[in-house]
Amino acid sequence: MTTAEAIEQTLARRGYRLTGPRRALLEVMSGLGDHFAADDVVNAAPAVGRATVFRTLKLLQDLDVVCQVVLEDGATAYRLAPDEHHHHLLCVECSEMRDFSSDDLEAVIAEVARRTGFTVEAHRFEVYGRCPACQARTS
Amino acid sequence: MTTAEAIEQTLARRGYRLTGPRRALLEVMSGLGDHFAADDVVNAAPAVGRATVFRTLKLLQDLDVVCQVVLEDGATAYRLAPDEHHHHLLCVECSEMRDFSSDDLEAVIAEVARRTGFTVEAHRFEVYGRCPACQARTS
DNA sequence: TTTCTTGCAAAGGCTTTGCACAGTA
């Protein structure tokens, strides 16, 4: 089963309709690489309206099958998300993106909560750097 | 010496001019609380043009005296920054913001770098939750 | 049939740019 098909099942299971535009967008997103801008999707699916792209991205975020990534310059990108909670590591040169998760990070958050008395509900963590390949190429 | 004055010295030291609008904006920002939107500054300094507010905020970010904060909804806010590297903890109810730093977090980043071979150049870390006062008020 | 979706186009919010004038060093 492809990623797109899996997501279609999720939509159906949650009571959303499997429409042509939605299928098309899922197909397109699967082929766009590890992350993409809303505009990339718009361009790759010329038959689907711009508004529908944004509405669909928002829907998929709510369903946790797409996650938002804040790039280093503040721009927004999207990514078909793995199931588990994770964070992003981006190469500032080639834009390669890797997911990672870290129990230690969860511990850090727990410690912050303890120290401040806050109850933590959400967080954002993005790391920017240079991947091994880009280091080798330029150093 | 007030915060605004300290920043004025930083500007001077770095070769930027101490202009009326810049002084006014620093004054205003000092009074805006722990974080503010660009628009808050615009409103609070009606004599200064909108463009200048944005240009000044960008300048101050480059000088590391103002830092950008991504709010939970993705909106951008700004904050007069303490000198040390730090992160933000925001209350989603009352918008109170606290800075915190964490050696453990730095360790997490180092570990991610080690594991992936990336060299880390920057990161973003924002934590959202509810502060003790809001917990007491609503629970 | 009923309700959810879509497309289009327009509006919106926020930020940046162009340019001539003004102010600083």
Place this chain on the structure above:
DNA sequence: TACTGTGCAAAGCCTTTGCAAGAAA
């Protein structure tokens, strides 16, 4: 004086909204 900084207004970019028409269940 020379050059940086400013205001104004307009342009830009990205995203959302309104509404009538169309498709899924």
